[in-house]
Amino acid sequence: MSIEQTIAELSPFLGDRLAQSKSELEHHGQSESYFPATLPDAVAYPESAAEVSRILQTCNRLGCPVTGWGAGTSLEGHALAVRGGIVVDFSRMNRLLAVNAEDMDCVVQPGMTREALNTELRATGLFFPVDPGANATLGGMAATRASGTTTVRYGSMRDNVTGLEVVLADGRIVRTGSRARKSASGYDLTRLFVGSEGTLGLITELTLRLHGQPEATRAAVCAFDSMAGAVETVIETVQTGIPVARIEFVDQTVAQIFNARSNAGFPEKPHLLVEFRGTDASVAEDTARFAEIAASHGAEGFRWAERTEERTALWEMRHNFAYTLKAHYPGRRFVFTDVCVPISRLAETVEETRADIEASGIPGPIVGHVGDGNFHSSLAVDETNPDDMRVAKELAHRMAERALRYGGTVTGEHGIGLGKLAYMEEEHGAAWAVMGDIKRTFDPKNILNPGKLVPPTD
Structure with a gap:
């Protein structure tokens, strides 16, 4: 990989929208997870799918890693550029492109936030329901298959994204799905990209299902x-x-x-x-x-x-x-983790987790979107105590193992990223290797968010 050559080829058409200042790199090199900062080599700010395509064509030819960037919360380190390269920040692609009120859907760019979308929709009597809490960008929400407080009624992003425009690693621009309410036509590529965490392509447009405002x-x-x-x-x-x-x-x-x-x-x-x-x-x-x-x-x-x-x-x-938690435990670092279990096993899973945390001596408040069996713990680590981080990671490990033992998943909401790679084979078995095969088909040079989600290839 020649990052210098990559930057030299991208600079002429991006101009000052290819940033390399220390402040830009630092901003795009950290997250709300416990992982250390990992700075990219440059940050690109595209304004169209065509520009994203050109960025990826160049990076693919030169073998330069590319990581998509939305709001950047990244509780499992999904958006950290662990191998450097280019971070593609979608904040300039933030428009509502169309509202089809009669069909109850809309088309948006990936950098639009869910709150901005619902503000734009107020006059229509419609709203977009997926609410992860943070004012996340819609492209990032699709890439991580986000859910949240309203999932029990309206479903997650999986249920509310009907179509996508995606730029593949080699620069091809493809469209998936349609505005129809159902289809029996071909592979469901929309759901393949929803939850792929930027490892298969970069989302540049979303068609979203809307709902009527309640009386x-x-x-x-x-x-x-x-x-x-x-x-x-x-x-x-x-x-x-x-x-x-x-x-x-x-x-x-x-x-x-x-x-x-x-x-x-x-x-x-x-x-x-x-x-x-x-x-x-x-x-x-x-x-x-x-x-x-x-x-x-x-x-x-x-x-x-x-x-x-x-x-x-x-x-x-x-x-x-x-944010309240951070103010309540000033100076502490947090290991945020979540699991999801069948509703019938929820009570014992939560109670066992609570007892485990209390025995550890580390504060670990529990909250949960429990209507769908999903709950979270925020483990407050005192970094002046060298044992705290180890104990917190052990607690998170037992929480994940407990969820798998009860027929659940190691994450209902936060995603895999870096933080939960170690559980993928145990949860998915041979299917994890199939995910790796899919990754190699879409991204044979492994430039898209490398080191995340799928089995390591190098």
């Missing part, structure tokens, strides 16, 4: 004496078929942090945060049924939020938890 919305928070009571409420709610829009779990440690940082006034117990959407009548019926189920499992202190500002405050507190 009524009601949210609530309630406390439980035990973690088991909260989780059993989730399980029964899901199994009963109540169409809950969000159902989030926070443990007693999180309740304490919310009180300390946001004056939440929560009892220091496990809590559920829930939301229902629909007509006035359906929301009233669903909330009543949920309240009965929750009460049967020991719920207390229901606080209902019907006004928009009350609901917004509730969900902002949940969405901002990672």
Whole structure:
């Protein structure tokens, strides 16, 4: 690889949109994960699929690594340029290209954020539902198969991306899927690229499914004496078929942090945060049924939020938890990890994880999109204690092994990146090697986000 030659060939047409300043490289060389900073050699800011194609043609010919970049949170190190090369930042490709209100879909560029999209959609009566918490870019959300608080009702990115424009490693621009609601035509390449973490191609356009704004919305928070009571409420709610829009779990440690940082006034117990959407009548019926189920499992202190500002405050507190956590444990570094298990195994998985964390001596609050069996732990590491990082990684390892033992997956949301490569063979068996075969077909020179997701090739 000749990075100097690559930069020399890209500079004439990108100009000042090929950055090499120290500040640019440092910004694109770190993430919110525990991995050390890894600086790229240059950062490209394309403005069209044609420019992305030209970048990839050049990099492929010269064997230069290429890593896509969206919001850059990258909790498992997905967007770190571990072998240097070019980072392609999509922040200048951030437009809403089309809204097809009658068909309830839209076309966007990858650098548009989910919040910006929903702001643009307000006048249409439609919205895009996938909500991972952070104001992520839509291309990155597709690349990591993002989900979040509303997945229990609306599905993940897998369910809400109907078509893509993707630039392959050799510069070919391909389109996958269509705007039709279903198709029996050929391989489902859309779903192949959704979740591929930038290892098969760079997404330059997305067609997204939209949903109608509900007539009524009601949210609530309630406390439980035990973690088991909260989780059993989730399980029964899901199994009963109540169409809950969000159902989030926070443990007693999180309740304490919310009180300390946001004056939440929560009892220091496990809590559920829930939301229902629909007509006035359906929301009233669903909330009543949920309240009965929750009460049967020991719920207390229901606080209902019907006004928009009350609901917004509730969900902002949940969405901002990672930043609240950093303020609550100043100077600490975090190992953020998540797993997902079948709903029937959720209670024991959460309880075993909580007991394991408490025995370790490391703070590790648990939150979860538990309506689909997914929960997270944020392990707060004191870097002045040389044992803390080791203990945190061991906790995360046991959490992953526990999920696999119960028929789940090592990540329901964060993805694989660098952090969870070690579990891929155990989870997927021979299918992991097949993923490597697919990678070599699409990217025989291994320039796209090398070192991530698939078996190592060199």
